[in-house]
Amino acid sequence: MADHRNPGIAFDEAVFSNVHINLPAVQRRAADLASRRAVKKQWQAAWQLRAITCIDLTTLAGDDTSANVSRLCFKAAHPVSHSVLNMLKMGHQDLSVGAVCVYPNQVQTAKDALKKAGSSGSSIPIASVATGFPCGQTPLASRLEEIKTAVKDGATEIDIVINRTYALTGNWKGVYDEVRQMRDVCGSTHMKTILATGELGSLRNVYKASMVCMMAGADFIKTSTGKEGVNATFMVALVMIRAIRDYHVLTGVKVGFKPAGGIRTAKEACVWLSMMKEELGDDYTHPSLFRFGASALLGDLERQLYYYATGQYPAQNELPMG
Numbered sequence: 046m047a048d049h050r051n052p053g054i055a056f057d058e059a060v061f062s063n064v065h066i067n068l069p070a071v072q073r074r075a076a077d078l079a080s081r082r083a084v085k086k087q088w089q090a091a092w093q094l095r096a097i098t099c100i101d102l103t104t105l106a107g108d109d110t111s112a113n114v115s116r117l118c119f120k121a122a123h124p125v126s127h128s129v130l131n132m133l134k135m136g137h138q139d140l141s142v143g144a145v146c147v148y149p150n151q152v153q154t155a156k157d158a159l160k161k162a163g164s165s166g167s168s169i170p171i172a173s174v175a176t177g178f179p180c181g182q183t184p185l186a187s188r189l190e191e192i193k194t195a196v197k198d199g200a201t202e203i204d205i206v207i208n209r210t211y212a213l214t215g216n217w218k219g220v221y222d223e224v225r226q227m228r229d230v231c232g233s234t235h236m237k238t239i240l241a242t243g244e245l246g247s248l249r250n251v252y253k254a255s256m257v258c259m260m261a262g263a264d265f266i267k268t269s270t271g272k273e274g275v276n277a278t279f280m281v282a283l284v285m286i287r288a289i290r291d292y293h294v295l296t297g298v299k300v301g302f303k304p305a306g307g308i309r310t311a312k313e314a315c316v317w318l319s320m321m322k323e324e325l326g327d328d329y330t331h332p333s334l335f336r337f338g339a340s341a342l343l344g345d346l347e348r349q350l351y352y353y354a355t356g357q358y359p360a361q362n363e364l365p366m367g
């Protein structure tokens with residue numbers, strides 16, 4: 046993630062209260078993206094490798110144990126098998142994902158496992174969801190305490206959830222104040238704010254929530270927890286991207302973007318990256334400003350790279366960690 050931070054600005058409702066979303070235009074652009082054909086050959090492999098570096102490799106399950114978290118961390122440090130990397134003439138490259146993303150209770154395990162994975166592992170950021178993830182329906186004091194614990198245990202990025210009750214009742218100052226306090230508690234730890242767009246009711250609210258979180262100091266805005274009925278969609282992304290652009294014009298600060306939930310295929314990942322490049326520029330195809338929140342995307346990316354290298358898809362035993 047970029048060293049620069051978003052310091053945030055004072056709350057000012059005038060910045061977002063009159064926002065107008067051109068729904069037909071957003072729908073058309075989203076439909077165009079969804080029907081886009083994939084790039085081919087070496088360009089496809091290059092985009093797939095880039096996509097891997099942008100993944101927040103995630104496990105957020107009630108049945109997480111040190112075994113599956115450690116396995117995830119090993120995979121984060123070695124996302125593509127050596128044989129495939131050698132076939133791609135990439136064996137000399139240190140390839141790793143953007144971060145691992147786990148519950149606060151698993152941060153310590155992740156830290157130990159990444160250390161065991163060697164130099165490529167110990168430099169991987171540990172993101173932890175916090176603040177009553179996924180619903181955020183716990184008292185503010187305990188949500189802030191959760192952040193402190195995750196940071197103390199070794200989290201280098203915190204993914205907070207916003208207060209949807211406040212957002213849906215138009216209490217944007219309430220959303221701002223909470224996020225601001227979370228940002229303060231994060232200290233030097235980067236903060237991503239999860240909007241849970243599938244629960245915000247309208248694209249105008251998505252824009253407002255994006256802007257309020259950035260004003261409060263979010264370093265990234267993230268679409269979803271992965272647990273809502275509807276998670277990352279191109280329509281929501283286009284609205285959040287517009288807010289990122291507007292905030293940049295207003296403050297000169299570039300805030301990152303993280304779509305999360307339901308992104309499973311290499312083809313989708315490449316479309317997301319090409320959208321970022323077209324909408325916000327090449328900077329937004331790098332992990333410092335762009336991440337995929339995904340639990341299952343890496344497997345398909347590795348499979349497609351294997352296909353590119355060998356001309357055939359792997360059997361299960363050929364990518365045992367896939």
Ligand SMILES: O=C[C@H](O)COP(=O)(O)O
Binds near residue numbers: 146271306339
């Ligand atoms: O933040 C990440 C999401 O929880 C991952 O969702 P997913 O399991 O649908 O990839």
